[in-house]
Amino acid sequence: MKPDLPPVISNWFAQKGWAPREHQLAVLRSWQADASALLIAPTGAGKTLAGFLPTLVDLAEGNFEGLHTLYISPLKALAVDVQRNLNAPLLEMNLPIRAETRTGDTPASKRARQRTNPPHVLLTTPEQLCLLISHPHANLLFGSLKRIVLDELHALVTSKRGELLSLALARVARLAPDMKITALSATVALPDLLRDWIAQPLPGRETQLLVTEGGAPPVLEILETEQRLPWAGHSANYAHHELYEVIKQHKTTLLFVNTRSQAEMLFQGLWAVNDDLLPIALHHGSLSVEQRRKVETAMVAGSLKAVVCTSTLDLGIDWGDVDLVVQVGAPKGSSRMLQRIGRANHRLDEPSKAMLVPSNRFEVLECEAALEAVAERQQDSEDPVDGGYDVLAQHVLGMACAAPFASDALFDEVRLAWPFRDLPRQQFDRVVEFVATGGYALQAYERYARLKRTEDGKWRIANAQVAQQYRLNIGTIVEEPMVKVRLIRGRLTKKGQAERPLGAGGRVLGEMEEYFFGTLLPGDTFMFGGEILAFQGMRDNEAYVTRAQATDPKIPSYMGGKFPLSTYLAARVRRIMDDPSSWDKLPNQVSDWLRLQRDVSVLPGRDSLLVETFPRGTHNYMVCYPFEGRLAHQTLGMLLTRRLERARARPLGFVASEYALGIWGLGDLSALIRTGRLSLDELFSEDMLGEDLEDWLDESALMKRTFRNCAIIAGLIERRHPGKEKTGRQITMSSDLIYDVLYQHEPDHILIQATRRDAARGLLDIGRLGDMLRRIREHIVHQPLERISPLAVPIMLDIGREPIYGEARESAMADAADELMREALSGPGPASRSRGAT
Known part of the structure; x- marks a missing residue:
């Protein structure tokens, strides 16, 4: 049955010459049937409108007070983009609905106001949700909540961010027992598993699986080059001139790379051949928020010919007139490639156009495997995983910050989170004990006593400082220790004193990993943010730089952000090599190489x-x-x-x-x-x-490095303190000492268990x-x-x-x-x- 739309909404569709798609109405029907839903639809099918249509219908009459819909995004940029795309129809329909974003980039004063005077629709990230539920009055904020929209869910459920999000959803389900979840995704290998993930916090409520097929098949090709293909490396320098010609032939081109260092190299290479001074921009997560927003605004305005970017722009974002996506370097997975392709011609009935640019000869084989997989719409997204004890420890502390808790009640609530559905009670109690005392080997140290017992047997935080530290260090994304990159006018002497005044507060260009600056001497040049900079020195947690000119600046290498080759694509590469009849599709340079090998x-x-x-x-x-x-x-x-x-x-x-x-x-x-x-x-x-x-693990420094990450997530080691941040060396020394103590005196400590799990699953x-x-x-x-x-x-x-x-x-x-x-x-x-x- 086709649901009725309020006149203001149906008239808006008519004025646009549109009609709601069937899957958008299906989401509305699921809401009206008091059910949650997982919508899987192709890129450009209008999933965002589908996710918000029940909200618009429910709020069209007005008179609703408080938070109605919570939208969770894996990316800050996506939340900002969705708010912009949502506000336009709200204004056109003159609906009395307030929609706001809340991310780490949102001013603190606005975030404080949102806790007591929330908008109807709040667009945020998993980390901000965890912050909100850790406040004592979270029940007042979420008591009115009707819906949660989880966008690009597949990008969350395979990581520790997803584990933390699942725990937060379990808490919100208790605070708002009538709320329902709508999850959106375009790339899912096992949809039933994902449906179970969102159904777990809401036992007894139906969760519908809504799958929409169709969409124009993408047009995908591999760059045909006359240049010599490299044997190794990941720079794709050979293709800069050809890519520049491709950019000139299109309205707006998104050039995706897999790491931030590759983004810097590609951007610099394109500028070196930019004889026409085309507007080409750079976008990655280490740049300042001001620089990223400037690029995003220019993209929406259609004033850029090309943007070199990382995964910061590859999820669900609709960026104006992008008519070509270029993947520089092998894509590592067909699902990721399908997601990125969808940024071009972001409409269901128009084919997305994309080009693969391999960086070396082995990558040609991987690109051919990805091309075949995309043509067959094969998915290789990762599956959700069971939860880690370090993530659970962080959540337990957050719940104590909100209010004293009883172990029985919190255990029952935690098991409503899919990754922790099979958590043994004994392990839960050990995690609580760790949060309270640090565990057997650390309980003698007062600094690790973060929880105390109340007279009625509940757990509460030991003091107000515990809550402050928790909120400063929340989250599961543990990057290498970062320092701010500040552009100055003067130079620093060897003693760290300025030769002359540095000017009125040099501009912060962004952040870079601390270890990189340990490889530099004053005067060394490197590339960052598309500029060549000269390193002048360090002071506290800031690196001072000046603009420079150099023919061979260093390229920063980043420890994080590298994608693994998917098992699915690896099998396809082996199949191509084993089948000489398929070599005709390969460039002559590569097929000749394989024949020589044979x-x-x-x-x-x-x-x-x-x-x-x-x-x-x-x-x-x-x-x-x-x-x-x-x-x-x-x-x-x-x-x-x-x-x-x-x-x-x-x-x-x-x-x-x-x-x-x-x-x-x-x-x-x-x-x-x-x-x-x-x-x-x-x-x-x-x-x-x-x-x-x-x-080998007993002897390896890898375990200490992995332990450091687990200890940070679990709150045992804090990166940030009020007004200051620990250096990477300080964090490493602290974690190494604690690891040695635990490994010697309590080898089955909950964090040692978490470390072994992470090492086996991720790094190894x-x-x-x-x-x-x-x-x-x-x-x-x-x-x-x-x-x-x-x-x-x-x-x-x-x-x-x-x-x-x-x-x-x-x-x-x-x-x-x-x-x-x-x-x-x-x-x-x-x-x-x-x-x-x-």
Whole structure:
């Protein structure tokens, strides 16, 4: 049955010449049936209007006081964009509805006012929601709440932000028992799982799954270049001139990259060839909020020809006349690529147009795999995961800040959050005890006593300072310690004193990771925000810089923000390599490379593992091609070198890429395998994930680094204090000391457990590595060679890479690749082939 719309809304549709789409009406019907809903619809299908239509209908009559609808976005920029797109029809219909944003960029005075005098619609982020529910009067704010709209839900549920959001939703469901949830997403591999995620906090209420098919298929191509494709690296410098010509042919182009350092390099490269002075901008998360808003405003106004950006602009945002999306570098996942493609021609009935620009030859294969996956509308989004104890500890403390709690009641509430649905009571009690005292090993220290018992047995915060510290440090995004980048006029002396007045408060350009400045000396130049800057010195948590000119500025490298290659795309890449009939779709440079590999050695099979061994200079090399992503390969390299040491193969080191792993040493690996003294089946046995992994973790600094993140999220180590922020060195020293104490005296401490979980799931990718080892069991192909193979050239370039910057590095890499290829193709063919199994 078609629901009736209030005249003011139906007239607005008629004046626009529109009619509400069926899925928009379906969301309205779910609301009127007192049900929650998960809407999955293609990009450009009007999901935002679908999410807000029940709100507009319910508030069209006016006379509603308080907060009606809470909109949760994974991105600040998306919340701002949605508010802008929502306010336009509100003004056109003259509806008495106030809509406001609340993010970390919102002034503190406005945020304070919103707690006592909220708008009808509040557009915010998970972190701000957690702040709101931690206040003592949260029940007054949320008591009137009718709806929650979760936008781009798939981008939240796979991370700790999603775990924290789920706990916040469980609390809001208690404060507003009549509220309903509408979740929106365009890219979901397992929709029923996502529906369960939003249904968990609202037991007994129906949650409908609404799926809309259709939409014009995207037009996607790989850049056809006349330039030489690099063997390795991620800069795509070869394509700058061709990309510039592409930009000139379109209204507005979004150029996505996977990391902030790539964004800086690409932006600088495009400006170097910008002879027509086209308006090209840069947008990434480290830039100041003023700079980001300036770029966003210019995009909406249609005054930019191109924007180089990271994931800060890839979710749900409708940016004016964008008619082309360019993905520079391999996309790493088909779902992510589909999401980014949707930024172009953001309309359901018009095809989005996109171009892939691989940075190296292996990435050509990945781009071809992504092109095929997008054409088939295949999804490879990650699944929701069970919750971590560090996230739960943060939530427990937040709930104590709101009001004293009884353990039984909070435990029942926490289990309404999907990631914690199976949480054992014993573990919950241990988390509460940790929040209260720090745990057995730390309970003697007063600074870790954050909760106290009330006379009636409830838990309350120990003092008001605990709540203040909690609110300063809330959230699960733990970046490397950051410092502000401040542009000054004068220079600093070695003693940190100004040579002359610095001017009236230098402008803050943004933030960068602290460790990068530890690699600089005064006078060193680097790129940031599209400018070349000279480092002058540090004072407190600020880096002072001046504008400069240089031909070889350093490119900042950021520790975070790197995407892993999806398992789905990795399997497609192996399939392409194993199928010569598909090579005609590849550039000649790449197909010729694969044919040379087939002639000189063998090609990796789709379900087997190719292991090549060969001598070069004074070292011997083992190169294998799992195609399982850098994280899994790094873990594999660490474990293999331990086993090779025991086999007396004398390994010296290893290097891992997304596609391959190279190990080098002094022992003759080919001879060891040929004579049976080294078995590849035993070397790559799954049991490496047992004692070998445990022994390595016990010795590795990786655990301390992971523990630091867990300790920050759990509130054991605080990054921020009123009026100041700890340096990265201070945080690291504190966390290392605590880790040593806990590991020695309480090895099953709740945070040690959280650390092991994170290391296995994230930094080590143990699950994926285990799947790979099972897949290749008895399917390992050993190819002994007399020299390097063509396929090994990229990984050998990584082994020999020197810290050279700019064009000099590109030239050195090309020269080294030429030398390696000449070596690979000289002399006779391969030695006889041996197989663990065929």
